[in-house]
Amino acid sequence: MLNVDSLTRGIVIDHIKAGSCMALYKYLELDKLDCSVAIIKNAKSNRMGKKDIIKIDGMLDLDLDVLGFLDCNITVNIIDNGKIIEKKNLVLPDTIRNVVSCKNPRCITSIEQGIDQVFKLADPKTHLYRCLYCEQKYNPKK
Amino acid sequence: MMKHLIDPLDLTAEEVNEFLDLADKIMEEPSKYRHICDGRKLATLFYEPSTRTRLSFEAAMLNLGGSVLGFSSGTDSSAAKGESVADTIRVVSNFADICAIRHPKEGAPLVAALHSEIPVINAGDGGHQHPTQTLTDLMTIRSLKKRINGLTVGICGDLKFGRTTHSLIKSLARYTGVKFVLISPQELRVPDYIFESLQAKSIAFKQVERLDEVMPELDVLYMTRVQRERFFNEEDYIRLKDSYILDAKKMELAKEDMIVLHPLPRVNEIAVEVDHDPRACYFKQVKYGMYVRMALIMKLLGLEESEC
Numbered sequence: 132m133l134n135v136d137s138l139t140r141g142i143v144i145d146h147i148k149a150g151s152c153m154a155l156y157k158y159l160e161l162d163k164l165d166c167s168v169a170i171i172k173n174a175k176s177n178r179m180g181k182k183d184i185i186k187i188d189g190m191l192d193l194d195l196d197v198l199g200f201l202d203c204n205i206t207v208n209i210i211d212n213g214k215i216i217e218k219k220n221l222v223l224p225d226t227i228r229n230v231v232s233c234k235n236p237r238c239i240t241s242i243e244q245g246i247d248q249v250f251k252l253a254d255p256k257t258h259l260y261r262c263l264y265c266e267q268k269y270n271p272k273k
Numbered sequence: 274m275m276k277h278l279i280d281p282l283d284l285t286a287e288e289v290n291e292f293l294d295l296a297d298k299i300m301e302e303p304s305k306y307r308h309i310c311d312g313r314k315l316a317t318l319f320y321e322p323s324t325r326t327r328l329s330f331e332a333a334m335l336n337l338g339g340s341v342l343g344f345s346s347g348t349d350s351s352a353a354k355g356e357s358v359a360d361t362i363r364v365v366s367n368f369a370d371i372c373a374i375r376h377p378k379e380g381a382p383l384v385a386a387l388h389s390e391i392p393v394i395n396a397g398d399g400g401h402q403h404p405t406q407t408l409t410d411l412m413t414i415r416s417l418k419k420r421i422n423g424l425t426v427g428i429c430g431d432l433k434f435g436r437t438t439h440s441l442i443k444s445l446a447r448y449t450g451v452k453f454v455l456i457s458p459q460e461l462r463v464p465d466y467i468f469e470s471l472q473a474k475s476i477a478f479k480q481v482e483r484l485d486e487v488m489p490e491l492d493v494l495y496m497t498r499v500q501r502e503r504f505f506n507e508e509d510y511i512r513l514k515d516s517y518i519l520d521a522k523k524m525e526l527a528k529e530d531m532i533v534l535h536p537l538p539r540v541n542e543i544a545v546e547v548d549h550d551p552r553a554c555y556f557k558q559v560k561y562g563m564y565v566r567m568a569l570i571m572k573l574l575g576l577e578e579s580e581c
Contacts, residue, residue, distance in 0.1 A: 237399045239378040243357050246384055253466070254473075264380020265401055266466045 152183035310339030317343035430497035
């Protein structure tokens, strides 16, 4: 098994669906951080078979709404002094702002400068989000 | 708190009834209301061509004693120079007390409302919503059928891009026992968010492709135009535009007390011969539209009947 040093202080994003960690990396804008970030792909998991993990060194704050929107089965552990001090439970956020963009060419967001891209939770059962302005559904496959 | 009308569901069912009641009163005695908006201004910001809706709003404000200003196409305004909707409404807020906005892009009136210091009315946004047409439709149905609950309403034509149909379905779905018959080609069926909202509320509806086969069961037939400007592809438009034409022969299949509505403009989807049928109510609908817009302007400006 691959060994990556344990964190003394930081965040472990665990139980990421295998193959999804780079998308999370992008949405969380981790490339803009100065600190060390470890990405582990296809780690063995009893629960999931395979999973991805992201470890962020020295950071204790994270936009959980973004994570909840992308996959609310992810677990987030906050580490301090080498110990897990908090396990964050993710929920589907009611609103996400400037995380994804509306793809509807008829939507006002396609031409209006300076407005937020906002999606509202339309159906918690199916994790369906719709654009606040035109009601187009967010399709993660596009 | 300042109120806007962007989506038909911005109004509660009770508020809709209040608006329609007020519109009825105005229609009975218009002269009573002719000075209630003295000194007030309505801005009509129409980035897209319109005859009925713009003139209806302007007539409504003039009938209330107010005045109007605005533009009737995007090329006549600073939008042609690239000004955003948000900036335009910030400017217009200094000149007018209330505004009605029509825009080809879906959600533009909501952007306006988010940046406005005056009440904003959505006068149609792309293929999305048209809530004041819906108030017009509800008033027409209530006035002519004496009820809305329990009606079977056929909606025919372009249900994908037809903003009037989206707003009407959303609003009628709040009434008890309304059944929908959605008549359109496969390619022009209602958007998924409308379809899902009907399913989620367990509202009775069916989707069919032939108008003649459902004519006998309808209490209301709402015809719409297949709109050239909503298509990206001219070939699709030409192939589908004549799919559904209502003529005297089809009217023979309908109930004697069915009513035919249309948000207008009509192209050829209702044959001119139908105009003489007493069940053709689309020109009466225009009159109701003006009165309901008068009621809407009064309510959004916070004006009470006692001030008349």
